[in-house]
Amino acid sequence: MSYNTPNISLPKFTYYKADNLTDALSLLKQYNGNARVLAGGIELFKQMRQRLIVPEHIIDIKGIEELRKIDVTDRGIEIGPAVTAVELQKSQIIRDKCPPLFKAAAFMGDRILQNSVTIGGNLTSGLPCTEGVPALMSMDSVLEVRSAERSRILPVSDLVLNIRKTTLNSDEIITKIIVPYNGGLSGGYLKLLNASEMAVANVAVALFSAKRKLRMAIGAVSVKPYYFDESTLGWKWNEPIEENIRVALNAIGSTIQPMAYNRVASAEYRGEIAKVLAARALKELFRGA
Ligand SMILES: Cc1cc2nc3c(=O)[nH]c(=O)nc-3n(C[C@H](O)[C@H](O)[C@H](O)COP(=O)(O)OP(=O)(O)OC[C@H]3O[C@@H](n4cnc5c(N)ncnc54)[C@H](O)[C@@H]3O)c2cc1C
Numbered sequence: 001m002s003y004n005t006p007n008i009s010l011p012k013f014t015y016y017k018a019d020n021l022t023d024a025l026s027l028l029k030q031y032n033g034n035a036r037v038l039a040g041g042i043e044l045f046k047q048m049r050q051r052l053i054v055p056e057h058i059i060d061i062k063g064i065e066e067l068r069k070i071d072v073t074d075r076g077i078e079i080g081p082a083v084t085a086v087e088l089q090k091s092q093i094i095r096d097k098c099p100p101l102f103k104a105a106a107f108m109g110d111r112i113l114q115n116s117v118t119i120g121g122n123l124t125s126g127l128p129c130t131e132g133v134p135a136l137m138s139m140d141s142v143l144e145v146r147s148a149e150r151s152r153i154l155p156v157s158d159l160v161l162n163i164r165k166t167t168l169n170s171d172e173i174i175t176k177i178i179v180p181y182n183g184g185l186s187g188g189y190l191k192l193l194n195a196s197e198m199a200v201a202n203v204a205v206a207l208f209s210a211k212r213k214l215r216m217a218i219g220a221v222s223v224k225p226y227y228f229d230e231s232t233l234g235w236k237w238n239e240p241i242e243e244n245i246r247v248a249l250n251a252i253g254s255t256i257q258p259m260a261y262n263r264v265a266s267a268e269y270r271g272e273i274a275k276v277l278a279a280r281a282l283k284e285l286f287r288g289a
Pocket of ligand 1: 082108110127129132172173
């Protein structure tokens, strides 16, 4: 079933509007296994209409103030999971300090959807085409994840297991997204859509110039994004950029295993486009360097 499938009605559920995190977590614990968190609702209600999931209890977290903030702290940039794609694009902090995410937010559905789509929901959807995971992976981001009893830190790179499957437990909420850098980071985000506006590949790059760290994440080519650093890209800081890009493209080509989903793109085409976008992203990143 696609996004264009005519809507069928939602199954019955009880709606709770959580005023604070403690209430949300205790409701999730109380109805564990039979409750879902509601953020923008775009993916959640789609899955419910399709009867892929039929939770009896829906816990709305959008009104929880602490989940809607973007702050600079001693941990880096902290982003609340209920921040929307439009709010990411309007934030000067995200624009200045998290360029891959700033650019990726403009691709999170169309402009109307972007008013609803939240970064937490985008990450948790576990869809190969979504932008949040590769953009945040390229900045070595981690998630603060909480249940009523415990709190843990989960690297974004360990979040997605498979399509619509994540490593979150059913009683857990992402309560913060932490980008562990406060400035000194440049980066980009490129994406190619096919004629039906389906993602063929997306590429996020980040450069931490002071620490000589280069990161890349390639999404949409497989069920979860691929992560590269200067070692897996074969990057050598004393080599010319053109030579480094040549070596990096070879490394990417021999690492990624693009999925064959011919309604969107063949595996070969996805693989080629991933390399074209990677080359372009690296050239733009090092332009003038
Ligand atoms: C036509 C269309 C095209 C789209 N194109 C793109 C695209 O190109 N790129 C892109 O990135 N996105 C795209 N999207 C949006 C994307 O597919 C997801 O629907 C969206 O990101 C989900 O965000 P949401 O806030 O609505 O999440 P919801 O639907 O509210 O939640 C999604 C899932 O995450 C869980 N969840 C939400 N927040 C949390 C949290 N804090 N902690 C734990 N679990 C949580 C929910 O319980 C649910 O299981 C598109 C959507 C549509 C309809």
